[in-house]
Amino acid sequence: MIIKSTRDGFGEALLKLGKTRKDIFVVDADLKESLRISEFAQKYPDQFIECGVAEQNMIGVAAGLALTGKTVFATSFACFSPVISWNQIRIAVCYSKANVKIVGSHAGLATGMDGASHQSLEDIALMQVLPNMVILVPADYEQAKQLTKLAAEHVGPVYLRLARPETEAVSGKRLAVRVGGSEILRKGNKITIIGCGIVLGEAMKAAEKLDAEVINCYSVKPLDEKTILESVKKTGRVITIEDHNVIGGLGSAVAELLGQKYPVPLKILGIKDKFGESARDYKELWHKYGLDSDTIIDAAEEVDQEIR
Amino acid sequence: MTITYMDSNDLPQISKKVRRQILEMIYQAGSGHLAGSLSSTDLLVSLYFGGILNKNDKFVLSCGHYAPALYAVLANAGKFPEKELKTFGQLGTRLQTHPHNLSLPGIETSSGPLGLGLAQAAGMAMGIKPNRIYCLMSDGEQDEGGVWETVMFAAKYKLDNLVAIIDKNGIQIDGKTSEIMPTEDLAAKYISFGWEVFEIDGHVFGQVLNALEFAKTVKDKPVVIIARTIAGKGVSFMEGKWEWHYASLSKELFNKALKELR
Incomplete structure (x- = not known):
């Protein structure tokens, strides 16, 4: 690979x-x-x-x-x-x-x-x-x-x-890209995970355990509203993830869309309005600031409990 | 060197007309940037009506608040109907208070925030060589750090098809430039950065045209023409007064100003 x-x-x-x-x-x-x-x-x-x-x-x-x-x-x-x-x-x-x-x-x-x-x-x-x-x-x-x-x-x-680190491919087969497009990296039924960037690798890990549908929103603006809405209508719950502040990023864009067109329980994962810090390995930072697969699995559990 | 302008005797008349139109535009709009529009008029008239611009040369207005002067000059040059000048600043107009490249023919860039034009002019100079790019800046604009990034850049790339013109009217919004942020030694600054510098009286057409013609002969260096001008030039009660940088005109003062420009 x-x-x-x-x-x-x-x-x-x-x-x-x-x-x-x-x-x-x-x-x-x-x-x-x-x-x-x-x-x-x-x-x-x-x-x-x-x-x-x-x-x-x-x-x-x-x-x-x-x-x-x-x-x-x-x-x-x-x-x-x-x-x-x-x-x-x-x-x-x-x-x-x-x-x-x-x-x-x-x-x-x-x-x-x-x-x-x-x-x-x-x-x-x-x-x-x-x-x-x-x-x-x-x-x-x-x-x-x-x-x-x-x-x-x-x-x-x-x-x-763009990102600095060398990472594995998040998908084996590549679909054509377009402005305003997205790609479904993995089909699933229980929850929709929407992300962008290399942190999607973490989403793919978590998805295995969650029966999650994972959407790679590589076009953050304009957003692929159709694909997102179709998936959310099926799963009824959403987690977004990005290596960015939770304010003003992909999560905010998805929240603006769903809040106006199809409100469902939503967790926005990202950096919670903080500055970062030094570390030898970015994975340590992703873990500390809540951008790893464990955090996604926990967030999915929280969404479940809120619905129950 | 032969000066190629068509008939310099017309230039003072064109300038007078442009100044009247500036006053009319700003009076109709309610308020506007009077002092700089009037101080730069002779420079713009020289550029557009003095036979300086070749077919594919371009002009960038970096100090966007001089828009009334540029609009009046462009209308007189036939880029759009003169009667459209009265729409300046009105809802739905193509004559935005600060220029927008997509709104009006003859406007190459969008401006408003100071310090953005010279870099774009440098990029255009690289893109349309050997045609020339002229870029007008104000002296207050020299406060912006971004200007000096481009001053370094243009010298590095020896952009001899880039001609900057500084309207050195000595004022900015809140006062005299000598008090707000002194730029008295602009020529020395530009020379030390590797530019060719011409200092002229920006209201003497012969000097302006000479400098613009000489600028064409400079090789391997960008050129700046530092034009000493009078803020509010042409209207006695505005001349040299920073208070007229941005102002509105009463009907009485408007008529008084127009009378002086007949």
Whole structure:
């Protein structure tokens, strides 16, 4: 089995795209090695622009390039862009509908080692509230390749959220992806687990014991309302999980949907409005902050008791 | 060097008309950014009517609050009907109070928050080489750190098809720039970052046009034209007064101002 990171998938897919898509430009803020785009920079120097540690300028330059007809990937860590560059993303990218793909890597507690300052737990929330923005979060290496290609094909602003660690595939067979799509990773009847990103691996572990249906909501915005509602009408209960603050993330989006269209018991798992901390292994953090399969199983039990 | 503008004698007349239209727009809207729109008028008129812009050159307004000046200039340049100017800032208008690229022909970027335009202009400069990008900023805008990220960037990439113009009218919302955040040594700053700098009087058309023509000859460096201007230029009771940065006009003052611009 291939064990690679979603940032690996991004870098490899981009390298492939660079060959045929001469309209694709990559701008970078001194993190090309971490974003796995060094080879792209080397192979396609005319399509690569090093901006230095200056994310505001990087997004502005990306928007300017996009307004001249280029498809631009603007890459950094999520804690720097979209965080430092949010003003530029709001006005120069989203309001202007510039064809810019904001790529935020090392998102979530999964960043591990570097601690709270580098663990972006707010980036999905920051992107959710911007009109015209599409949010894509790959669950594994293979899907990162698919979503990178999708981002390049979609005309308009996209936020692509990537993770640092190398993880196993959450699914053996891959379905086609689309903006506003999702994939059912596992059929089940008792409960619906909705997640995004590499933490879905934990959801899949828990699902075995719960007869759960697991939905990979790789398109956090727009949300695949149809698939979610169909599953929830069958199971009648929901757990969401994401490596992000419980405020403003996928769980909030699902709650907004279900609260208005089909209210059912719901548990939102994620980081409970806290900052993270350092740890040698991100799995220790996932355990401590409630993002592992045990927490999902406990949450399912709580939902059951509430219904009884 | 031969200056290629068509008939510079017309420029003062066009400027007068543009200034009247700025006053009318802001009077009708109820309030607006008067001082900067009036201080930058001669710069914009020189750019659009002085034979400077080639077909595929582009202009980016970074200080979006100067929109009335740009709209009046674009209308006179035939980008949209002049009568539409009176819709400025009204519900449903294409003339948003701060420019929106998707709303109106001739508007390349969206602006409003300061410090966003130069980076976009730099990106466009890379995207449409060898055509030129002109970017107008205000002097108060130089307070924004993001501007200086781009100043470094444009020098690194030797963007000699990028021409920044700074409307140095010496005021910002709350007072004189010398008091709010001094930028007296702007030229030295830009020079030390590796830019070519021209300092001119922004109300003398010959100087403005000369600087814009010379900017085309500079190689391997971005250019900034620092234009000393007078806030509220053309209306005696506004000139040099920061209080007119954003204001509304009584009917009496509106008529008085218009009379001065006949």
